Amino acid sequence: MKVYAISDLHIDFDGNAKWLFNAFDTDYAEDVLIVAGDVSDELSRLEQCFTYLACRFKKVLFVPGNHELWVVRDRISTSMEKFEQICLLTERCGISMDVYHHAGVSIVPLFSWYDFSFAPPTDKLLSSWMDFYACKWPDNWDLKHVTKFFLDKNISRLNTRNDVVISFSHFLPSSKLLPNFVPEAFNYIFPVLGSEKLTEQISVLQPDIHVYGHSHIARSLRVDGIYYVNNALGYPKERSLGCNGLYCLYNSEAFDCSEAG
Secondary structure (H helix, E strand, O other): OEEEEEEOOOOOOHHHHHHHOOOOOOOOOOOEEEEOOOOOOOHHHHHHHHHHHHOOOOEEEEOOOOHHHOOOOOOOOOHHHHHHHHHHHHHHHOOEOOOEEEOOEEEEEOOOOOOOOOOOOOHHHHHHOOHHHHOOOOOOOOHHHHHHHHHHOOHHHOOOOOOEEEEEOOOEOOHHHOOOOOOHHHHHHHHHOEOHHHHHHHHHHOOOEEEEOOOOOOEEEEEOOEEEEEOEOOOHHHOOOOOOOOEEEEEOOOOOHHHOO
16 A cells, blocks of 8 residues: 645646646555645536546545635635535545544544744735635634634544554645745735644644645655655646655555654
8 A cells, every 4th residue: 555645736727727637647646645735626527636636546535725725716605614515525526634543544634723823924915825715714714713623533543553653734834834934925825824733733742744735846854753744736826846646645555654754
């Protein structure tokens, strides 16, 4: 068994959809795929992707990103209702958002959001970040409420133990995961990249590998003994920063936690 990862497929773009639906000629019938969010903000496209991937992998695991919780094009009243519909859709398509165990390996999906713990928001961010227009939350909820809602769903998963533990989230658990070459002009988006509280949960879980998405910058690095991987496809105009295909995280025939990556 092999475990692969990818994120930020954004199949709303024709080029990304074409890539996805022509990317899996290889036999993955015994393998697992992690999809770390941001497939599409439309349920119909999300279902199309799920159906396609479920037929090609032994198991597909998923967590929603921010784009999945946009409600504008699907005309759903709130992002919480959209989340509930996504949960039902995953069940119907055979996609999992639950902990998956197989032959000494556990894969742990971690729900998440951002809460401005990386940095305070600027006026530029508050006026331009699409989530503030496309997501609709219950009355009197701020981003701390949203983050708590998702992180609370992870609590029962944090005691997962196995020979190999792989966790994944859409959002970043730390701003330290951003590379130094990111231009300072983009620093204003730091507040919406993730939450330090997710770092706390990962510290409890202590996975061997953690996969994240959202930043659209493919990279891998080891921090405090955990191997972090971003394998985002990203937007077509960002292809030089994104991935070139699936990233193999684990191969049952040859894997050493200390040498991951």
